Amino acid sequence: xxxxxxxxxxxxxxxxxxxxxxxxxxxxxxxxxxxxxxxxxxxxxxxxxxxxxxxxxxxxxxxxxxxxxxxxxxxxxxxxxxxxxxxxxxxxxxxxxxxxxxxxxxxxxxxxxxxxxxxxxxxxxxxxxxxxxxxxxxxxxxxxxxxxxxxxxxxxxxxxxxxxxxxxxxxxxxxxxxxxxxxxxxxxxxxxxxxxxxxxxxxxxxxxxxxxxxxxxxxxxxxxxxxxxxxxxxxxxxxxxxxxxxxxxxxxxxxxxxxxxxxxxxxxxxxxxxxxxxxxxxxxxxxxxxxxxxxxxxxxxxxxxxxxxxxxxxxxxxxxxxxxxxxxxxxxxxxxxxxxxxxxxxxxxxxxxxxxxxxxxxxxxxxxxxxxxxxxxxxxxxxxxxxxxxxxxxxxxxxxxxxxxxxxxxxxxxxxxxxxxxxxxxxxxxxxxxxxxxxxxxxxxxxxxxxxxxxxxxxxxxxxxx
Amino acid sequence: xxxxxxxxxxxxxxxxxxxxxxxxxxxxxxxxxxxxxxxxxxxxxxxxxxxxxxxxxxxxxxxxxxxxxxxxxxxxxxxxxxxxxxxxxxxxxxxxxxxxxxxxxxxxxxxxxxxxxxxxxxxxxxxxxxxxxxxxxxxxxxxxxxxxxxxxxxxxxxxxxxxxxxxxxxxxxxxxxxxxxxxxxxxxxxxxxxxxxxxxxxxxxxxxxxxxxxxxxxxxxxxxxxxxxxxxxxxxxxxxxxxxxxxxxxxxxxxxxxxxxxxxxxxxxxxxxxxxxxxxxxxxxxxxxxxxxxxxxxxxxxxxxxxxxxxxxxxxxxxxxxxxxxxxxxxxxxxxxxxxxxxxxxxxxxxxxxxxxxxxxxxxxxxxxxxxxxxxxxxxxxxxxxxxxxxxxxxxxxxxxxxxxxxxxxxxxxxxxxxxxxxxxxxxxxxxxxxxxxxxxxxxxxxxxxxxxxxxxxxxxxxxxxxxxxxxxxxx
Numbered sequence: 019x020x021x022x023x024x025x026x027x028x029x030x031x032x033x034x035x036x037x038x039x040x041x042x043x044x045x046x047x048x049x050x051x052x053x054x055x056x057x058x059x060x061x062x063x064x065x066x067x068x069x070x071x072x073x074x075x076x077x078x079x080x081x082x083x084x085x086x087x088x089x090x091x092x093x094x095x096x097x098x099x100x101x102x103x104x105x106x107x108x109x110x111x112x113x114x115x116x117x118x119x120x121x122x123x124x125x126x127x128x129x130x131x132x133x134x135x136x137x138x139x140x141x142x143x144x145x146x147x148x149x150x151x152x153x154x155x156x157x158x159x160x161x162x163x164x165x166x167x168x169x170x171x172x173x174x175x176x177x178x179x180x181x182x183x184x185x186x187x188x189x190x191x192x193x194x195x196x197x198x199x200x201x202x203x204x205x206x207x208x209x210x211x212x213x214x215x216x217x218x219x220x221x222x223x224x225x226x227x228x229x230x231x232x233x234x235x236x237x238x239x240x241x242x243x244x245x246x247x248x249x250x251x252x253x254x255x256x257x258x259x260x261x262x263x264x265x266x267x268x269x270x271x272x273x274x275x276x277x278x279x280x281x282x283x284x285x286x287x288x289x290x291x292x293x294x295x296x297x298x299x300x301x302x303x304x305x306x307x308x309x310x311x312x313x314x315x316x317x318x319x320x321x322x323x324x325x326x327x328x329x330x331x332x333x334x335x336x337x338x339x340x341x342x343x344x345x346x347x348x349x350x351x352x353x354x355x356x357x358x359x360x361x362x363x364x365x366x367x368x369x370x371x372x373x374x375x376x377x378x379x380x381x382x383x384x385x386x387x388x389x390x391x392x393x394x395x396x397x398x399x400x401x402x403x404x405x406x407x408x409x410x411x412x413x414x415x416x417x418x419x420x421x422x423x424x425x426x427x428x429x430x431x432x433x434x435x436x437x438x439x440x441x442x443x444x445x446x447x448x449x450x451x452x453x454x455x456x457x458x459x460x461x462x463x464x465x466x467x468x469x470x471x472x473x474x475x476x477x478x479x480x481x482x483x484x
Numbered sequence: 485x486x487x488x489x490x491x492x493x494x495x496x497x498x499x500x501x502x503x504x505x506x507x508x509x510x511x512x513x514x515x516x517x518x519x520x521x522x523x524x525x526x527x528x529x530x531x532x533x534x535x536x537x538x539x540x541x542x543x544x545x546x547x548x549x550x551x552x553x554x555x556x557x558x559x560x561x562x563x564x565x566x567x568x569x570x571x572x573x574x575x576x577x578x579x580x581x582x583x584x585x586x587x588x589x590x591x592x593x594x595x596x597x598x599x600x601x602x603x604x605x606x607x608x609x610x611x612x613x614x615x616x617x618x619x620x621x622x623x624x625x626x627x628x629x630x631x632x633x634x635x636x637x638x639x640x641x642x643x644x645x646x647x648x649x650x651x652x653x654x655x656x657x658x659x660x661x662x663x664x665x666x667x668x669x670x671x672x673x674x675x676x677x678x679x680x681x682x683x684x685x686x687x688x689x690x691x692x693x694x695x696x697x698x699x700x701x702x703x704x705x706x707x708x709x710x711x712x713x714x715x716x717x718x719x720x721x722x723x724x725x726x727x728x729x730x731x732x733x734x735x736x737x738x739x740x741x742x743x744x745x746x747x748x749x750x751x752x753x754x755x756x757x758x759x760x761x762x763x764x765x766x767x768x769x770x771x772x773x774x775x776x777x778x779x780x781x782x783x784x785x786x787x788x789x790x791x792x793x794x795x796x797x798x799x800x801x802x803x804x805x806x807x808x809x810x811x812x813x814x815x816x817x818x819x820x821x822x823x824x825x826x827x828x829x830x831x832x833x834x835x836x837x838x839x840x841x842x843x844x845x846x847x848x849x850x851x852x853x854x855x856x857x858x859x860x861x862x863x864x865x866x867x868x869x870x871x872x873x874x875x876x877x878x879x880x881x882x883x884x885x886x887x888x889x890x891x892x893x894x895x896x897x898x899x900x901x902x903x904x905x906x907x908x909x910x911x912x913x914x915x916x917x918x919x920x921x922x923x924x925x926x927x928x929x930x931x932x933x934x935x936x937x938x939x940x941x942x943x944x945x946x947x948x949x950x951x952x953x954x955x956x957x958x959x960x
Contacts, residue, residue: 098818118722119856163666174666176674177643190914198823200640200855200895202629202678203903203910204937205919209642209674213666230724259698259764311766359784368665370585400585401665438666452668458660462670464925468918481669 021167022101026058026080033061033070040105048088049103052096052443056083056103063108065183065191065222071104072220073189083476084216086127086155087371089352093439094215095451098478106157109222111470112136115198119198120228121180124159126221145172147344149351157221163213164439167264167305167347170398172229174484175212181225182208186218187470197225210465217480218469232263232307234336236317237343240302240324241331245382246299249375251327252398255304256371258323261317264305265398266347267374269382272354272393272405273301276346289339290346303347304398305340341414351403354393355440358407361415362390363441363449369434371400374433376428377432378402381425389414404429405440419448426450452481488544492526492568495536500527500574511551511569513839514603515616516902517818517872518559522549522569529574531649531657531687533559538685539655541568542931549933550681552593552621555614557819558900559603560628560680564935570685572623578602578741579688584876586693587663592623592686596630599691609691611638614896615804626686629678631896633803636854637728637762638694640896642677651689653931658659663690675922681933683926697728697762701772702790702799705779706750709732710837710849713755714830716782717853721826725774729760730854731803737848737861741942744809747802748795753785757853758803806850807861814846814863818875822886826856832889839881843874857895858886880906899937907939916942 023041026446030039038061040046046055057080062068074385077255081099085091086106109125124133130151137143145168148159160175160463172178181195194207211218242248248267255265268276280287302324317334324332335343346353355364369377374396381404382392390406406425408418422445429436437453459482466473466484478484492501502508502525512521513579519952523546528534541548547567554561563569576593583606588599596617601610613632614620620630626648631640638644647661661673676683707713713732720730733741733756738749749756757779761771776787790796810817824832833849840847848861860882864875883893887909894903911919916938923930 116825116827118718119825120721121825122725155782163668165665173639176671177639186918190918191912192915192918193911194915196823196890196892196910198825198856198891198895200631200635200823200852200857201892202631202640202896202898203893204899204907204915205922206567206629206642206674206678207918207922209671212671212674214670218670230726252648259695261763308764308767309770311770312764315764315766366665366668368662370587370664372584381943399664434664435662435668457656457658458669458672459670461658461660461925465670465672465675465922468921468925471921 025103029074030058030060030071030242034067035063041442049085049091051083051091051100052446054096054100057101059103059105061105063107063347065185068104068185068220068222069189069191071102072187072474075102076189076472081474081477083221084157084161086158087150087153089150089153090158090164092443093162094479095446096401096479097445098474099471104220105153106220106222110344113223114476117142121199121225122228123197123225124156126224127155130154130156130265137228141231143231144226144228146175147177147348151348156224160212160224161214161216161221165288165397165401167266167344167397170265171261176209176386178227179208179212179224180227182211182221183223184211184219184221187472187474189362192219195225199227215476215479217466218477218483219475225432233309234313235305235340236313237333237335237340238306238317238320239306239333239343240329242300242302242327242329245300245375245379247328248302251302251324251329253372254323254327255320256398258319260319262304262306262307262398265346266303267378267394267396268303268350269394270299270301270302271391272350272395274466275357275393276350276353278355279349280342280346287341290342297330303343305344344372351440354395354405358391358405359409361409361442362405362407362418363438364405364427364443365425365436365438367402367404367429367434367436369400369402369432371398373432374402377429377434377458380428380432384424384428386424387421390418401469422449455482488540488546489524491540492524492537495540496528496533509880511554511571512562514554514556514561516557516559516562516900517816518562518901520562521566522563523566525569525571525575527571529913531651534570534651534685534687535551535655535657537568538651538653542654544780546739547931547934548685550623552624553595553619555616555620556624556628556900557821557897558894558902560898560900560936561624564901572621576685578629579766582885587690588693589618589686589688589690590622592621592626594622595888596620596622596625603693604696607696607697610691611644611694612641613773615807622689622691623686626677626689627679627681628896628898631852631857631900633729633731633852634717636730636852637726642674644692644735645673645677645689646692647684648676649675651687652684653927653929659778661690663670680900680936682923682936683932685932699765699768700760700762700796701768702796703759703775703948704788704790704799705759705784706753706786706788707757707784709753709754710833711830712782712784713757714833714853716757716779716784717829719778719782721774723774723778725771725778727759727771727775727854728762729757729758730772730848730852731754732851732853733758733803733806734849737806737850740813740848741802741806741809744812745802745805747803758799810848810861810863815865815867818862818864818879820858820862820882821878821894821897822883822891824856824886824889824891828889828891829853829856832858832885835885836882839878843878845874845878847878852895855895858882876918884909901936904937905939907937913942
């Protein structure tokens with residue numbers, strides 16, 4: 019145990035009670051960021067305790083990284099100082115839920131799955147189905163800024179997060195928004211916290227609007243030999259009155275990788291895996307829901323559109339197969355990342371829906387990228403995830419950064435902003451993890467200063483060295 | 485002042501600068517009950533002109549307030565500290581429409597409904613639809629994070645804005661947000677939308693366009709009592725029936741509207757709900773049936789379905805002109821804006837009526853019932869001494885009730901200068917300190933729209949507020 023660790027442990031236990039500080043190497047491994055563990059991990063059970071920890075850190079000049087399920091700690095740059103992991107999993111209660119209000123308020127440490135179960139009893143949902151779902155907390159899912167398949171219908175966390183309470187870098191509590199669906203009282207500070215990776219404040223309580231759970235849910239799957247046909251199918255869906263709850267395009271390698279991870283996890287994927295053949299290179303997966311009549315209508319229209327777009331195979335899944343397909347799509351990005359042993363990168367690109375197909379074509383056809391097993395998952399709204407990995411495809415590690423730069427140059431030609439949410443630690447110093455900074459970075463620095471004047475929250479982890 | 489005016493005239497031309505008292509008169513009002521007069525009103529045509537105006541004003545240490553159409557209801561566009569008012573009327577061009585990707589880039593002076601008119605040929609529209617949508621501007625919508633009846637299903641302005649071009653108080657021009665997926669970094673767009681012009685001047689807006697639904701059904705449910713109508717709304721929500729709009733009007737208000745618009749509303753009811761369901765034909769059919777069943781279960785006398793677009797538009801015309809209809813009944817009205825959790829609706833309506841009685845004032849009720857956004861209209865006569873003050877006190881009592889019920893001070897009209905002194909009902913000193921630091925990150929000298937949102941003593945730029953220009957009785 020380090021000296022800092024011992025000192026912190028003694029102080030933390032006086033603040034938070036015995037057993038609330040972890041300092042042994044085995045216990046700290048969970049909080050490791052790119053190979054670096056903190057000196058100590060502290061578990062806070064209330065907003066007041068979070069304040070205590072932050073004030074202690076201020077006094078001792080210690081840097082804090084807030085942490086929930088510890089699934090996304092590697093996102094962003096590694097913090098330049100990492101003294102304390104602040105574990106928030108004890109803030110795990112549903113604090114206010116009247117189904118008749120269609121709102122819910124919960125501790126930031128509540129697991130996504132626990133919220134899902136609470137709401138499902140009342141046939142409601144919060145559309146926060148981000149990757150690592152089963153191990154993530156609400157706070158982590160919001161702070162990571164990761165999107166989810168259901169953004170097609172509901173947008174991202176910032177669209178349905180209606181309020182939050184948090185602790186700022188001054189060790190004081192703060193709040194914004196509330197627990198009503200319409201509210202313009204004061205600045206929407208909680209929107210700043212969505213995607214802030216814990217660099218502004220520690221989320222302690224989060225409020226969402228909820229939505230009705232559809233009576234039935236289905237997943238439509240169509241396979242295509244040519245990318246342009248798959249792109250045409252996506253465009254046809256966008257031009258139709260249909261309202262899919264999720265819409266993704268994947269290359270076969272990405273789909274098979276995601277499916278393979280599900281098989282490895284012991285799931286029965288036979289119904290779902292039987293439909294991909296060798297010559298089908300591109301897959302479109304659309305989730306939709308509603309009552310029986312609405313589902314049948316969407317299924318019928320999708321089938322007809324897939325046929326017109328020259329799909330080689332089209333199916334509609336219900337029940338267990340639907341649930342499995344949704345899970346496979348939701349967890350596709352972690353599966354793709356893990357398949358390369360975490361040695362590569364996944365870039366997130368914000369392009370237009372109409373030009374996504376052309377961009378994906380340029381990326382996947384570039385000969386110099388082939389050794390790095392390109393994989394694509396593109397959401398219907400134009401967000402494209404593109405993965406390259408040096409370990410599994412025979413590409414040499416030395417050539418990897420060059421290959422990524424080639425990919426980034428192709429992306430830049432399409433004038434689409436890009437960032438790298440998954441990046442192996444060894445490439446982070448060479449690659450633009452946060453993309454190209456705009457002039458608004460000056461405003462972001464001032465925002466950081468407003469929330470965290472001493473810079474104690476994950477210093478250096480965010481865009482522009484924030 | 486003379487040298488300031490000369491510099492502004494040199495920049496913009498004489499026609500684009502107003503400074504004579506008779507010219508300034510109409511700019512001392514917005515849709516609220518407050519008033520404050522600017523020293524000069526300017527009409528820039530480009531972002532660069534806005535930046536230059538800001539630099540000139542900064543050199544003269546004069547505050548600036550942006551203004552769209554002046555339809556705001558919380559005094560957000562009133563120049564509490566005097567100074568230069570920037571009116572965006574000449575920056576009213578739609579710069580780009582991208583039908584394929586459902587985006588539009590507009591200048592802040594574009595009228596909300598004009599954007600919909602420009603894209604409806606392609607089956608698209610701009611979803612936020614405040615009642616003033618035929619007059620109010622998108623710049624104002626962004627400042628106030630405007631709502632409207634259909635935000636129940638589609639969200640408020642912030643859910644439909646992707647990127648902004650800004651002029652900061654030092655004259656810097658910068659861009660925030662991105663046209664499609666976010667590019668990493670803090671969601672500054674999310675902070676700026678609804679910041680009531682206190683952080684930056686918005687000079688260009690990139691918005692999302694929505695696809696018109698395949699089918700729409702508009703239902704008018706007529707009830708004998710307000711309680712039956714509010715209980716219906718609670719039950720609809722509890723049963724997870726989600727109309728795209730769910731508006732309530734009480735019987736007295738309906739008569740006033742009917743006299744004015746002839747929309748076909750009953751004259752002998754306790755209240756009506758105007759409910760719209762949208763989406764796929766199959767979904768609309770079943771939702772309309774479900775809505776009808778719930779209404780009938782709560783003793784609706786009649787549930788009428790609009791037969792065609794004309795009837796539908798007439799019903800909405802009635803709803804959206806309700807505030808105007810009040811002008812026929814009383815010399816002045818005060819439109820309130822509070823939010824409550826939806827399950828508290830019946831109690832809120834009873835409380836509103838009780839408060840009206842207590843102050844001896846007529847209160848009409850018309851509001852976005854589906855999302856718990858109350859808009860009681862307090863009628864008063866400014867010529868009767870003390871009545872305006874009573875209207876304000878009644879408003880405060882309604883808002884105190886909203887907060888106590890777990891709601892908020894404003895759902896869509898903004899805090900402005902109207903509600904800043906009530907903000908401590910919801911926020912602590914530490915909350916204000918953080919908001920002030922965020923404010924100062926953009927607007928450190930409080931040169932933009934001083935005196936708004938923050939209560940006196942908790943904010944910044946109080947020295948810029950003129951004692952004689954604060955809230956008052958417009959007719960006094």
